Amino acid sequence: MLADPMLPTPYRVTRVIRDTHDVFTLECAPPSASPAFAFAPGQFNMLYHFGVGEVPVSVSGDPGRAEALIHTIRAVGTVTNALQRVRRGDAIGVRGPFGNGWPLASTKGDDVVLVAGGIGLAPLRPVLYRLLAEREHYGKIVLLYGTRSPADILYARELEHWRARFDIDVQLSVDRADANWRGNVGVVTTLFERVKFDPLNTTAFVCGPEVMMRFAIVELERRGVADERIYLSMERNMKCAVGLCGRCQYGPSFVCRHGPVFRHDAVRRLFSAREV
Amino acid sequence: MKQLDEFLAEHSFFRGLPREYLELVAGCATNVRFDAGSFIAREGEDADYFYLIRHGKVALELFVLNKSTHTVETLGPGDILGWSWLVPPYRWRFDARAVELTRAIALDGKCLRGKCESDHDLGYHLLKRFTFVLSQRLEATRLQLMDIFGAAAS
Numbered sequence: 001m002l003a004d005p006m007l008p009t010p011y012r013v014t015r016v017i018r019d020t021h022d023v024f025t026l027e028c029a030p031p032s033a034s035p036a037f038a039f040a041p042g043q044f045n046m047l048y049h050f051g052v053g054e055v056p057v058s059v060s061g062d063p064g065r066a067e068a069l070i071h072t073i074r075a076v077g078t079v080t081n082a083l084q085r086v087r088r089g090d091a092i093g094v095r096g097p098f099g100n101g102w103p104l105a106s107t108k109g110d111d112v113v114l115v116a117g118g119i120g121l122a123p124l125r126p127v128l129y130r131l132l133a134e135r136e137h138y139g140k141i142v143l144l145y146g147t148r149s150p151a152d153i154l155y156a157r158e159l160e161h162w163r164a165r166f167d168i169d170v171q172l173s174v175d176r177a178d179a180n181w182r183g184n185v186g187v188v189t190t191l192f193e194r195v196k197f198d199p200l201n202t203t204a205f206v207c208g209p210e211v212m213m214r215f216a217i218v219e220l221e222r223r224g225v226a227d228e229r230i231y232l233s234m235e236r237n238m239k240c241a242v243g244l245c246g247r248c249q250y251g252p253s254f255v256c257r258h259g260p261v262f263r264h265d266a267v268r269r270l271f272s273a274r275e276v
Numbered sequence: 277m278k279q280l281d282e283f284l285a286e287h288s289f290f291r292g293l294p295r296e297y298l299e300l301v302a303g304c305a306t307n308v309r310f311d312a313g314s315f316i317a318r319e320g321e322d323a324d325y326f327y328l329i330r331h332g333k334v335a336l337e338l339f340v341l342n343k344s345t346h347t348v349e350t351l352g353p354g355d356i357l358g359w360s361w362l363v364p365p366y367r368w369r370f371d372a373r374a375v376e377l378t379r380a381i382a383l384d385g386k387c388l389r390g391k392c393e394s395d396h397d398l399g400y401h402l403l404k405r406f407t408f409v410l411s412q413r414l415e416a417t418r419l420q421l422m423d424i425f426g427a428a429a430s
Contacts, residue, residue, distance in 0.1 A: 117424065118425035146425070148423070178344040179344065179345040179347055181347060183350075184352070185335065185349050186416055187419045189416065193355065194352060208425075209424040212419070212424055
């Protein structure tokens with residue numbers, strides 16, 4: 001329970017990883033007196049660059065490794081550009097964790113299909129850590145990951161490591177590449193042809209640009225995955241993160257408080273509404 | 277031939293095709309193999325065949341003068357390669373290169389074109405199937421053109 005959810009705690013940056021030309025990962029450590037940071041996969045924090053502003057960012061680290069708080073961030077605006085310039089030893093403010101996270105407990109016994117697009121792999125990485133830590137509780141695990149180009153691939157080493165395992169099917173595709181690329185080229189939804197899972201007992205977690213999620217849903221439904229087994233991570237501008245300011249209102253819900261993960265049948269109408 | 281027959285019958289592309297047509301199509305089929313790096317088709321060449329990929333990976337490439345070759349799409353096991361045999365002037369629009377060792381069933385499109393002309397029911401069955409493939413490729417291409425991962429995300 002947060003003492004004051006609006007009050008950021010200063011965290012010390014312990015490591016900065018340049019993932020791609022515009023994506024970076026910050027590893028942070030809590031103040032020495034603070035308890036370890038506990039979170040559920042899919043939850044997010046508000047990261048505060050002092051003097052610049054605050055942004056919501058999903059936690060992308062391992063929930064089982066509470067000593068390091070990890071966020072992967074794409075530099076797209078004022079605050080994220082400022083965060084890109086922080087160095088080891090700098091302090092940033094952290095509020096959180098907020099939101100509901102992916103429903104991992106209720107998926108035990110299922111095949112689990114993760115569909116990630118671009119930076120959408122970051123909020124799903126903690127899910128993979130959890131699934132692999134409790135591998136025996138799940139059926140097939142499939143990761144379909146699409147990104148812009150080979151240079152934009154996130155967590156390349158980990159992807160290689162996961163691909164080398166025999167108990168997870170990792171498929172990767174890029175939207176554009178030259179002839180030196182030996183992997184798949186095409187949108188992420190084309191990867192569904194490459195994998196097998198039991199649609200009646202599959203739970204799907206989808207995270208990426210909304211248009212990508214719409215097409216991923218079509219493919220999942222075409223294969224017989226039920227609406228109530230498809231979960232999406234929605235992205236809206238979040239400010240307070242506790243459901244007070246209304247900035248992230250999404251129909252009757254606040255993404256920060258009732259989301260960011262929604263079951264597809266709960267947001268189906270909203271998902272195709274242009275006015276929301 | 278019986279093995280090819282069975283393979284075609286089990287392939288999702290030909291699922292539901294009447295037996296007599298399946299046998300006719302199988303009569304136009306041969307088992308082929310392409311080594312990694314070899315070209316299956318070159319842009320501008322006569323498109324006399326299309327392929328059901330059984331194993332491996334094929335890159336559809338576009339050569340741009342003074343620039344590196346651009347991979348438009350890759351195809352893998354289960355995919356159909358080639359629709360230019362259906363559309364005049366029946367020439368390949370892209371290069372098709374085996375990225376890795378690729379095994380496929382080659383279907384003689386020139387032969388099938390003639391059979392479709394003389395038997396419109398067969399033509400309808402094949403066009404229906406190719407329309408589905410083309411609609412999926414078009415959908416994917418539109419999404420690709422949007423460059424969705426290049427735009428804002430967090």
